Amino acid sequence: xxxxxxxxxxxxxxxxxxxxxxxxxxxxxxxxxxxxxxxxxxxxxxxxxxxxxxxxxxxxxxxxxxxxxxxxxxxxxxxxxxxxxxxxxxxxxxxxxxxxxxxxxxxxxxxxxxxxxxxxxxxxxxxxxxxxxxxxxxxxxxxxxxxxxxxxxxxxxxxxxxxxxxxxxxxxxxxxxxxxxxxxxxxxxxxxxxxxxxxxxxxxxxxxxxxxxxxxxxxxxxxxxxxxxxxxxxxxxxxxxxxxxxxxxxxxxxxxxxxxxxxxxxxxxxxxxxxxxxxxxxxxxxxxxxxxxxxxxxxxxxxxxxxxxxxxxxxxxx
Amino acid sequence: xxxxxxxxxxxxxxxxxxxxxxxxxxxxxxxxxxxxxxxxxxxxxxxxxxxxxxxxxxxxxxxxxxxxxxxxxxxxxxxxxxxxxxxxxxxxxxxx
Ligand SMILES: [Fe+2]
Ligand SMILES: [Fe+2]
Numbered sequence: 064x065x066x067x068x069x070x071x072x073x074x075x076x077x078x079x080x081x082x083x084x085x086x087x088x089x090x091x092x093x094x095x096x097x098x099x100x101x102x103x104x105x106x107x108x109x110x111x112x113x114x115x116x117x118x119x120x121x122x123x124x125x126x127x128x129x130x131x132x133x134x135x136x137x138x139x140x141x142x143x144x145x146x147x148x149x150x151x152x153x154x155x156x157x158x159x160x161x162x163x164x165x166x167x168x169x170x171x172x173x174x175x176x177x178x179x180x181x182x183x184x185x186x187x188x189x190x191x192x193x194x195x196x197x198x199x200x201x202x203x204x205x206x207x208x209x210x211x212x213x214x215x216x217x218x219x220x221x222x223x224x225x226x227x228x229x230x231x232x233x234x235x236x237x238x239x240x241x242x243x244x245x246x247x248x249x250x251x252x253x254x255x256x257x258x259x260x261x262x263x264x265x266x267x268x269x270x271x272x273x274x275x276x277x278x279x280x281x282x283x284x285x286x287x288x289x290x291x292x293x294x295x296x297x298x299x300x301x302x303x304x305x306x307x308x309x310x311x312x313x314x315x316x317x318x319x320x321x322x323x324x325x326x327x328x329x330x331x332x333x334x335x336x337x338x339x340x341x342x343x344x345x346x347x348x349x350x351x352x353x354x355x356x357x358x359x360x361x362x363x364x365x366x367x368x369x370x371x372x373x374x375x376x377x378x379x380x381x
Numbered sequence: 382x383x384x385x386x387x388x389x390x391x392x393x394x395x396x397x398x399x400x401x402x403x404x405x406x407x408x409x410x411x412x413x414x415x416x417x418x419x420x421x422x423x424x425x426x427x428x429x430x431x432x433x434x435x436x437x438x439x440x441x442x443x444x445x446x447x448x449x450x451x452x453x454x455x456x457x458x459x460x461x462x463x464x465x466x467x468x469x470x471x472x473x474x475x476x477x
Contacts, residue, residue: 090447139427146424150408153390159410160387216407223428362412366386369413 069093080280085211088154096280100210101155102171103282108148109166110174115141116350117181117343118190126184133230134187140227144220151212167352175333176263178341185238185252191231193253193260193298199224200294201264204284232301239305246306253302254310261325262333264291295323390439391417393424395431403435411436 064072073093079086086092115138122138125131149159165171176194181187202224205217238249265271265287277283285293295314302309313326335341388410394403406425411417417436425431445453461467470477 087447089444136427139423143424143427146409147407150390153408158387159390362388365412365416366388369416372413 077279080209084209085214086209087211095276097155099276099280099282100213101152101157104148104152104155104210104213105157105162105165106172106174108145108152108162109171110177111141111145111148112166113173113177113347113351114194115145116347117177117179118187120181121184121187124184125187130187130234137191137227137230140223144216144223147216147219148213151216154212163355167348167355169339169348172337174263175336175341176259177347178336178343179255179259180343183248183252185235185248186256188231188234188238188249189252189256191227191229192235192301193231193256194263195224195227195231196298197260197263197294199228200290205282207281207284209281235307236305239307249305250307253307257310258328258332261291261294261328262330264294266330266333267328292322295325299323388412391421391436392439392442393417393421394435394437395421395425396433397430398432403433406430408439414438 072091076086076091076093076096086096118134118138118141122131122134125134149162152162153159162171166173181190199221202217202221206214206221208214208217235249235253238245240246268274268286268288271287274283274286299309299314311326313324315324316322317324336344339345389412390408391411391414392408393406395406396403409417409420409424411420414436417438418434421434421436426434457463
């Protein structure tokens with residue numbers, strides 16, 4: 064194809080998206096669209112999968128059966144989200160094995176928030192409330208994104224997320240209304256998870272790369288700073304309601320703007336964690352790669368068994 | 382890495398309730414059709430989204446090529462006489 068032909072195809076392609084038409088797997092698409100989607104969607108899938116690890120840590124130690132079944136169901140949902148997203152990404156021509164390979168070798172990233180440790184039960188509350196809360200804010204606009212399989216996966220994901228956030232908030236509320244020690248535990252979890260949750264919504268707009276292209280393709284509908292402001296404005300009153308304090312001395316309602324002003328985010332910490340120097344980066348990859356490698360014989364055995372069954376059936380037919 | 386083959390890809394179709402058709406809802410990997418059904422149950426019907434599941438190995442699906450959409454689908458565009466509104470009847474005609 065000549066360069067002029069590609070240019071004209073790209074123009075038609077962008078016009079289709081501007082008209083709110085969806086792009087489906089077999090449609091022609093610019094190489095950059097395919098690559099950008101593979102990167103963003105696979106990173107999203109990896110985040111769901113790695114995100115099971117910090118919470119999986121507490122399933123056996125949940126304080127009651129009610130909490131245990133809820134946490135188990137939540138973590139199982141996250142596995143489901145990872146699977147919807149991996150299969151949606153595969154429609155762009157990358158194999159599941161290739162994506163795993165990229166995750167396991169560190170070539171692909173996942174959300175940095177999962178590189179923090181979960182040291183008390185209250186962390187299950189803080190994660191559901193804040194981390195899933197921030198994830199919802201990121202994900203809801205993606206239900207309208209231009210790539211059909213991604214948009215459909217996000218609709219399923221968003222439907223399931225709201226229970227995650229509610230179960231987390233309920234845990235925090237219970238602890239905040241409990242004994243002084245329980246309330247302290249809830250406050251401590253909020254102190255540790257608040258800032259990483261704000262960072263989860265991405266670098267500030269002035270340093271964020273490829274925003275314009277992503278806006279055009281509807282991979283992004285609002286800027287990181289707008290999403291962060293939305294998260295803060297909706298979360299602060301929730302903390303007040305259960306008597307917990309947001310760990311930000313500069314946090315103040317701005318009457319004029321009708322939103323909260325907030326303090327400086329420690330972006331150094333963010334980039335350190337992204338680069339692999341967070342408290343749990345090594346631990347998470349070790350657990351993930353370990354699970355994959357230790358499962359090899361199970362996957363092989365299942366294939367061998369499937370083959371044996373198939374052969375037996377064929378013999379019977381003959 | 383193992384020298385064995387990877388689990389193949391399956392497409393999943395779910396009937397949400399009797400009276401409705403099966404609808405494609407995604408795909409998954411499984412060693413065989415039994416495992417594909419079990420995995421589909423866990424991945425796509427955790428909240429009673431279905432009363433029946435079909436799985437088919439993705440390689441068995443033949444899809445039309447969007448580049449041929451013109452010759453495939455355009456001929457239907459000018460067949461307005463296939464629609465009831467094409468026919469002019471007086472207002473006095475009822476129930477038609
Ligand atoms: Fe999720
Ligand atoms: Fe979630």
